[in-house]
Amino acid sequence: MANHNAHSGHGGHEGGHGSMKSYVIGFVLSIVLTIIPLVAVMNDMFSKQVTTVLILVMAILQFAVQLLFFMHIRDEKKPRFNLIALIFGLVIMLTIVAGSIWIMTYNAVAT
Amino acid sequence: MWDKIKDFSSEFFVTGDPLILGAQVSIGLTLVAIVFTLTYFKKWRWLWTEWLTSVDHKKIGIMYIIASILMLFRGGVDALLMRVQLAAPELEFLHADHYNAIFTTHGVIMILFMAMPLMFGLFNIVVPLQIGARDVAFPFLNSLSFWMFFFGAMLFNVSFIIGGSPDAGWLAYPPLSELSGSPGVGQDFYIWGIQISGIGSLATGINFVVTILKMRAPGMKLMQMPMFSWSVLSSCVTIMFAFPILTVTLFLLFLDRYLGAHFFTLDGGGNPMMYINLIWMWGHPEVYIVILPAFGIFSEIVATFSKKKLFGYKSMVFALMSISFFSFFTWAHHFFTMGSGANVNAFFAITTMIIAIPTGVKVFNWLFTMYRGKLSFPTPMLWTIAFIPCFVVGGMTGVLLSVAPADFQFHNSYFLIAHFHQVLIGGVVFGYFAGLYYWWPKMFGFRLHEGLGKWAFWFWNIGFYVCFMPQYALGLMGMTRRFNEYDFDMGWQPLNVVSTVGAFLMGLAFIFQVWQIAHSIKFFKKETSGDAWDGRTLEWSIPSPAPMYNFARLPQVTSQDDWWEKKQRRLRGEAELPEVAAAEQAPLEPIHMPRNSGIPFIMSFSWFVAGFGFVWDWKWMIVVGLAGVIISMLARSFSYNTDYYIPVDEVERTEAAARGAH
Amino acid sequence: MAHAIDTHKGAHGHSAHGSHDGHHGHDHHDQEEMKTFGFWLFLITDVILFGTLFATFVVLRLNTAGGPTGAELIELPGIIASTFILLTSSFTSGIALLEMNRGNKKGLILWLIITALLGASFIYLEVTEFIHLVHEGATIGTSAYWSAFFTLVGTHGLHVTVGLVWMTALIIQLSRRGITPVTKRKVNIISLYWHFLDVVWIFVFTIVYLMGVM
Numbered sequence: 001m002a003n004h005n006a007h008s009g010h011g012g013h014e015g016g017h018g019s020m021k022s023y024v025i026g027f028v029l030s031i032v033l034t035i036i037p038l039v040a041v042m043n044d045m046f047s048k049q050v051t052t053v054l055i056l057v058m059a060i061l062q063f064a065v066q067l068l069f070f071m072h073i074r075d076e077k078k079p080r081f082n083l084i085a086l087i088f089g090l091v092i093m094l095t096i097v098a099g100s101i102w103i104m105t106y107n108a109v110a111t
Numbered sequence: 112m113w114d115k116i117k118d119f120s121s122e123f124f125v126t127g128d129p130l131i132l133g134a135q136v137s138i139g140l141t142l143v144a145i146v147f148t149l150t151y152f153k154k155w156r157w158l159w160t161e162w163l164t165s166v167d168h169k170k171i172g173i174m175y176i177i178a179s180i181l182m183l184f185r186g187g188v189d190a191l192l193m194r195v196q197l198a199a200p201e202l203e204f205l206h207a208d209h210y211n212a213i214f215t216t217h218g219v220i221m222i223l224f225m226a227m228p229l230m231f232g233l234f235n236i237v238v239p240l241q242i243g244a245r246d247v248a249f250p251f252l253n254s255l256s257f258w259m260f261f262f263g264a265m266l267f268n269v270s271f272i273i274g275g276s277p278d279a280g281w282l283a284y285p286p287l288s289e290l291s292g293s294p295g296v297g298q299d300f301y302i303w304g305i306q307i308s309g310i311g312s313l314a315t316g317i318n319f320v321v322t323i324l325k326m327r328a329p330g331m332k333l334m335q336m337p338m339f340s341w342s343v344l345s346s347c348v349t350i351m352f353a354f355p356i357l358t359v360t361l362f363l364l365f366l367d368r369y370l371g372a373h374f375f376t377l378d379g380g381g382n383p384m385m386y387i388n389l390i391w392m393w394g395h396p397e398v399y400i401v402i403l404p405a406f407g408i409f410s411e412i413v414a415t416f417s418k419k420k421l422f423g424y425k426s427m428v429f430a431l432m433s434i435s436f437f438s439f440f441t442w443a444h445h446f447f448t449m450g451s452g453a454n455v456n457a458f459f460a461i462t463t464m465i466i467a468i469p470t471g472v473k474v475f476n477w478l479f480t481m482y483r484g485k486l487s488f489p490t491p492m493l494w495t496i497a498f499i500p501c502f503v504v505g506g507m508t509g510v511l512l513s514v515a516p517a518d519f520q521f522h523n524s525y526f527l528i529a530h531f532h533q534v535l536i537g538g539v540v541f542g543y544f545a546g547l548y549y550w551w552p553k554m555f556g557f558r559l560h561e562g563l564g565k566w567a568f569w570f571w572n573i574g575f576y577v578c579f580m581p582q583y584a585l586g587l588m589g590m591t592r593r594f595n596e597y598d599f600d601m602g603w604q605p606l607n608v609v610s611t612v613g614a615f616l617m618g619l620a621f622i623f624q625v626w627q628i629a630h631s632i633k634f635f636k637k638e639t640s641g642d643a644w645d646g647r648t649l650e651w652s653i654p655s656p657a658p659m660y661n662f663a664r665l666p667q668v669t670s671q672d673d674w675w676e677k678k679q680r681r682l683r684g685e686a687e688l689p690e691v692a693a694a695e696q697a698p699l700e701p702i703h704m705p706r707n708s709g710i711p712f713i714m715s716f717s718w719f720v721a722g723f724g725f726v727w728d729w730k731w732m733i734v735v736g737l738a739g740v741i742i743s744m745l746a747r748s749f750s751y752n753t754d755y756y757i758p759v760d761e762v763e764r765t766e767a768a769a770r771g772a773h
Numbered sequence: 774m775a776h777a778i779d780t781h782k783g784a785h786g787h788s789a790h791g792s793h794d795g796h797h798g799h800d801h802h803d804q805e806e807m808k809t810f811g812f813w814l815f816l817i818t819d820v821i822l823f824g825t826l827f828a829t830f831v832v833l834r835l836n837t838a839g840g841p842t843g844a845e846l847i848e849l850p851g852i853i854a855s856t857f858i859l860l861t862s863s864f865t866s867g868i869a870l871l872e873m874n875r876g877n878k879k880g881l882i883l884w885l886i887i888t889a890l891l892g893a894s895f896i897y898l899e900v901t902e903f904i905h906l907v908h909e910g911a912t913i914g915t916s917a918y919w920s921a922f923f924t925l926v927g928t929h930g931l932h933v934t935v936g937l938v939w940m941t942a943l944i945i946q947l948s949r950r951g952i953t954p955v956t957k958r959k960v961n962i963i964s965l966y967w968h969f970l971d972v973v974w975i976f977v978f979t980i981v982y983l984m985g986v987m
Contacts, residue, residue, distance in 0.1 A: 026864070034978075055984070058979070070968045071969075097831065321814065351821075352821055356822075359829075367920075378838070379914070379916050380838035382836065751955065
């Protein structure tokens with residue numbers, strides 16, 4: 001992120017980052033990735049487990065789309081501190097969520 | 112009318128305890144004395160322009176250290192009161208409620224308002240100098256961090272005389288900390304005091320990560336960075352990932368108390384265990400946050416006073432960073448007894464044992480650095496030497512505690528108390544004292560009296576062992592934490608008396624330290640070389656105290672221990688390396704500096720007002736406080752006049768004056 | 774980087790600094806880059822913050838204490854509308870960035886205003902939804918489930934609201950000062966913030982709403 005704006009005086013048309021094309025592709029993909037889980041859930045197309053996996057995968061793909069097409073994570077110069085920090089952050093975040101679920105399974109209260 | 116005022120003040124102020132009354136009077140008198148002195152000597156303007164609005168990392172560092180030493184005093188008095196109460200069975204020195212409040216505030220203050228700010232103070236003073244930078248990455252944010260900490264700490268401390276102290280333990284487990292268990296305002300002071308200062312800590316974490324990654328002097332590769340800066344990086348990375356969890360957890364507890372939510376309540380489907388799970392996800396990394404920089408300090412000191420390169424630089428970096436990472440995977444060992452089953456306990460027992468490995472690596476690195484070194488033993492080195500055996504024993508008892516089945520015996524006993532005091536005092540406190548002694552000449556430009564420092568050192572050390580070794584035994588004899596009294600027939604008295612004597616020895620040691628500082632100020636022994644200990648890293652290459660811009664010319668770094676290598680080249684009479692010589696002879700340029708700003712102070716004070724409003728649920732005060740916060744933020748966003756340049760002739764004058772002092 | 778740094782006009786005691794040559798410009802450029810990196814790190818701390826809220830929600834999702842469940846009260850159509858609104862606003866904030874890189878101040882401001890309006894309608898829908906839920910008898914104090922629900926969704930809404938205030942302040946600054954290295958950096962980080970909020974919403978939408986009605 002830190003770098004992609006630095007030399008953008010050249011205009012946004014030279015492919016790669018920040019072009020209209022990439023924003024449009026990203027937007028279309030994000031719409032599609034929202035519609036798929038919506039349709040799957042509203043029409044009860046699959047079993048509960050399959051649907052859960054499907055919509056979580058769609059959400060993760062959507063995240064990747066935002067990251068690649070809107071936030072331009074690919075354009076970072078080395079050393080890629082932004083990417084490293086993000087990965088570390090995601091690992092810790094997943095630990096918090098998965099760890100809590102795992103530990104609290106044994107400590108659930110009566111609902 | 113009069114009755115109304117009386118009613119209000121009897122609820123508002125803490126009344127009825129002679130100890131607290133005495134404290135109230137002395138706090139009042141101290142405040143009056145401070146106001147009088149500042150007015151009499153016409154120092155208000157000086158205080159505001161030179162300190163309260165300063166964005167200079169060195170001044171912010173000094174303010175952190177002063178605040179933390181005051182907090183050390185308060186936390187220490189709390190500790191001595193507890194030890195007096197426990198010196199004899201069935202003593203009626205402190206009644207149960209008061210005792211609860213004191214162990215709660217002792218814990219919170221020592222960790223969050225003593226260890227953390229002392230650590231941040233050293234970060235601030237040392238890191239920019241050590242990596243050859245002129246300030247931190249975000250000086251304004253740095254000032255904001257300090258004032259958020261300061262007002263958070265003040266909000267917490269004010270509960271002592273207004274409204275009543277929190278008394279649900281330092282981590283405030285629900286359901287005791289819920290409205291049902293703690294209907295008073297003490298717990299609200301706890302939430303808001305920690306919340307406000309926690310935001311400051313989080314900002315400091317981000318600030319120093321960016322500073323270290325982006326502002327190193329030209330040529331300084333990451334793997335040439337001084338070890339203290341590495342330890343700060345690992346600590347700040349941990350802060351970044353751990354503190355948001357604390358923010359959320361306290362916020363949820365606040366919602367429970369303030370809006371009647373049901374996160375951790377016993378009714379409405381709430382689950383108090385979730386709080387314990389969440390708070391330790393922050394709480395465990397937190398202890399590594401405070402110990403990692405101490406490891407860095409010891410590494411600097413060991414190398415300096417052995418006149419050798421640090422042994423195993425790479426393994427040290429690897430150990431620091433892996434501890435920072437693994438610290439996020441051990442939290443459940445704080446509640447093995449919660450009943451999460453064998454799998455959970457086994458997993459967290461193993462991760463806890465794994466994290467002891469990199470710590471062991473470090474101990475060997477320090478020992479091998481000393482091996483065949485030219486050793487000398489001034490006070491910073493004494494603390495380092497004392498740290499090693501103390502921390503090894505503390506660490507080993509930690510490994511004992513990590514064995515989940517055995518922990519069912521140790522849990523919440525004095526064995527645990529002795530363990531964590533041994534790693535926190537023997538590791539963190541010894542480490543920060545070592546750092547204070549080591550960098551003191553750099554901060555203030557004069558030396559501390561060594562003789563008095565040695566007295567303090569021995570009293571601290573002997574006091575420590577006398578105080579805490581008996582507690583391991585007491586724990587095994589069945590004494591659990593947070594008891595305010597015990598029966599005659601338990602047989603605990605002899606060891607408790609010994610422990611109390613030890614605590615007072617440490618109190619005496621603190622007095623020696625105060626005396627040492629006062630004595631050294633009176634017989635001001637100026638440190639003129641800028642290189643008080645024949646140091647190895649960049650902070651020793653500039654005058655003491657450092658000029659406000661730190662480096663007139665940014666140094667060109669070519670190696671690890673760059674300043675030492677340069678001195679060696681000079682001693683050997685070698686010509687300076689061409690790139691270094693070029694950087695040294697480059698003409699001076701105007702230096703880009705951040706402007707001072709009053710916004711951090713005002714914004715943090717607004718948070719204090721808002722927090723106080725939330726504590727008492729005074730809506731008008733909440734609105735005023737939050738409005739102040741928002742206005743401060745917008746004022747900052749709209750101010751574009753935030754920096755200036757120091758002209759060359761002023762830099763030349765300052766440098767000439769500093770050199771003239773040599 | 775020869776942008777005139779008009780920010781140093783202040784009457785500071787040291788302000789004898791006539792020449793802003795290339796070196797100082799470069800200095801300034803580094804600073805803006807550093808601030809963007811700092812903001813990125815802040816966003817990652819926000820990832821942790823939301824992660825903790827999600828963990829709490831997932832752990833407490835069944836604890837309705839005999840009260841209303843999410844499946845009973847959630848009305849998906851409004852949520853679907855606000856999802857597409859927020860997705861679109863993420864896109865429009867990207868277009869604003871393109872306009873900025875083209876040096877088109879008017880276009881930049883226009884697209885930022887569009888983004889802010891979309892954000893405001895998202896907030897409007899969320900407030901409407903909350904009012905509806907309260908009328909149906911689900912408040913933050915109803916049960917652990919609703920505590921977690923309102924806190925998670927509300928924290929996201931609060932972030933969006935802060936973004937709106939910030940965006941408004943930025944639009945004013947842009948109209949006054951035009952596109953400078955400083956305002957450029959500010960637009961860059963607010964668009965990062967906006968994309969980030971979009972990502973968080975996708976997970977709120979999936980985990981709270983879609984999985985809630987399944």
